Amino acid sequence: MRFGDPVIKRHLRAVATAAAIATQAALALSLCAAPAHASPQIEALFSAAEVAAKANADGQPSVRSTIVDLVKPLESARTDAERMEIMAALSQLGKIRGKGEMQLVEIHLPVVSQNPLLNLARNTSLSPQVRKQALQTLRDINARDPVLDKAIALADADAATFSSMGADLKDFQRRRDGRGNLSEPTATALDPAREAAARQWLNERHIPINRTSLESAASSPEPEVLRALLDAGVNSVPxxxxxxxxxxxxxxxxxxxxxxxxxxxxxxxxxxxxxxxxxxxxxxxxxxxxxxxxxxxxxxxxxxxxxxxxxxxxxxxxxxxxxxxxxxxxxxxxxxxxxxxxxxxxxxxxxxxxxxxxxxxxxxxxxxxxxxxxxxxxxxxxxxxxx
The missing domain is CATH 1.25.40.20 (Ankyrin repeat-containing domain)
Known part of the structure; x- marks a missing residue:
């Protein structure tokens, strides 16, 4: 494959079309909008997706299976350019917000993509640029906490390659809500030992470490859970x-x-x-x-x-x-x-x-x-x- 390859266009177009079925046209178009300052290649991908969304054709594959098809080439790609373009497409899909089938993209994208991306980041035979982009894409797709924990550990253990990405991912993990939106930074420094203990306690109980859990613990009210979430670094102010x-x-x-x-x-x-x-x-x-x-x-x-x-x-x-x-x-x-x-x-x-x-x-x-x-x-x- 090469930049602008029609295979990637077809995958992204199918995702857009599947997500657009039974969805208002305005929401479908928001799915397909290319970000500001996007590269010509990414703009081309989203232009193709927009056409497909407007067509709203039946018979397209499910959202999950289409995302699977989009992610598969990551494992077989032979050049950095191929990998970078696929990750760029995944990052843009990570910006999807909506209801109905569009919400399925939010649900399936991290589940399908996070482990292949983590494997890319771990692959020391790849260029530092690709490995760093893999960690960045994990953030963009709103990867789940267990995978982000592994990504943070990887980045912290290899600062020469990933520089400050471990700290950046940890900050994202602390501040995000259930949909990957960020709250304001925390105002106080955290105790590393207390934070680690709190995260372990929460993970053992399968409590997501995010703003949504904090609001639930406050309104329930569950002081023990709230204390652990605060110790884990979830921001209490937004x-x-x-x-x-x-x-x-x-x-x-x-x-x-x-x-x-x-x-x-x-x-x-x-x-x-x-x-x-x-x-x-x-x-x-x-x-x-x-x-x-x-x-x-x-x-x-x-x-x-x-x-x-x-x-x-x-x-x-x-x-x-x-x-x-x-x-x-x-x-x-x-x-x-x-x-x-x-x-x-x-x-x-x-x-x-x-x-x-x-x-x-x-x-x-x-x-x-x-x-x-x-x-x-x-x-x-x-x-x-x-x-």
Whole structure:
């Protein structure tokens, strides 16, 4: 084969067509878009794929079998140019994001490609350029943790060939989410021994070392798993698609009974402490302006609210709708929680209180709580930072 070989074009075209079946045209075209500054050879590959996607022909092979066909020439290629072009095509396929059959490319690409690529990187008879590109492609296809661990060990053991690629792959492994997207770098240095122990503990339990696992451990809540993920270097600061950080997720769902039954609210407090120690802002806000304290006020008992405020949660913050944690507990008649918030300085104005109720409360306990809660001097919304 040579650069621009029609065999590679045919393989990539088949992948694009298989992924385009029963998929909206816009998604199909996003699969086939060549990256900016792509080489003429790669642009030609993706132009051919785009034509195939538009044709949306039936009878093409499955996504997995087509990727297998694309990877096979790596083992029989006779020149560096052939290997580099195939790896470039795999790297571009690794950028695929979508639903339906396009998501199958995300699933099958690393499974099919990662071991052949690792074998290339291990092959000392090949040029350093090809071996380094093989490790880079492992990153691009979002290779699984066990394979990345081997790639990192290989790079660390042969720094003369791979230079800093071991550290780069390790950083990618720490920061990626389930789809290979990167979060911001971690703010604190890791203890190598603790990191190694945490990774071993997580691998033994088949827990992926990524952002998705951290969010799950926070929201469940599972402090032991969360501690291991933090020790393994997973970044605790980034937020999900609606701006919720791990601490906000823990506060929002950690006290709600799951399929296994009631959850222990004390674990929410433990999770919160771990995240704050890891650098999470106790007053982080989601896209709706909710802090962890506001989220916790909806479902957590008074002890959790008190713990969050003792960690520095601002009691009088209002969200985008103008509601505070105290507003929510009053609306839902959680008087014990209201007492806990008031004890830490939470207040609302008379005007705000009037908006909470369709009619003036007649319950004596609620009336007494409102008397202590109302302060017509508007409480300061003194969040210094919003993350």
């Amino acid at each position: 937020k999900d698609r609606i701006g919720m950080g791990a601490l906000t997720l823990a506060a929002a769902t950690g006290c709600i009974a799951g399929q296994a039954g009631a959850r222990d609210p004390r674990k929410v407090t433990e999770v919160a402490k771990l995240l704050v120690q890891a650098g999470v802002n106790i007053n982080e806000t989601d896209d709706a302006g909710n802090t962890p304290l506001i989220q916790a006020a909806r479902s957590c008992p008074p002890a959790v609210l008190t713990s969050l405020m003792q960690m520095g949660a601002v009691p009088n913050h209002r969200n985008a709708q103008g509601f505070s944690a105290l507003s929510y507990v009053l609306i839902t008649n959680q008087l014990a929680s209201a007492d806990a918030l008031i004890a830490q300085g939470a207040r609302i104005t008379k005007k705000e209180a009037d908006k909470l109720f369709f009619e003036a409360p007649t319950d004596p306990a609620m009336k007494r709580t409102l008397e202590r809660a109302i302060d017509n001097a508007q409480p300061a919304n003194n969040l210094k930072t919003k993350k």
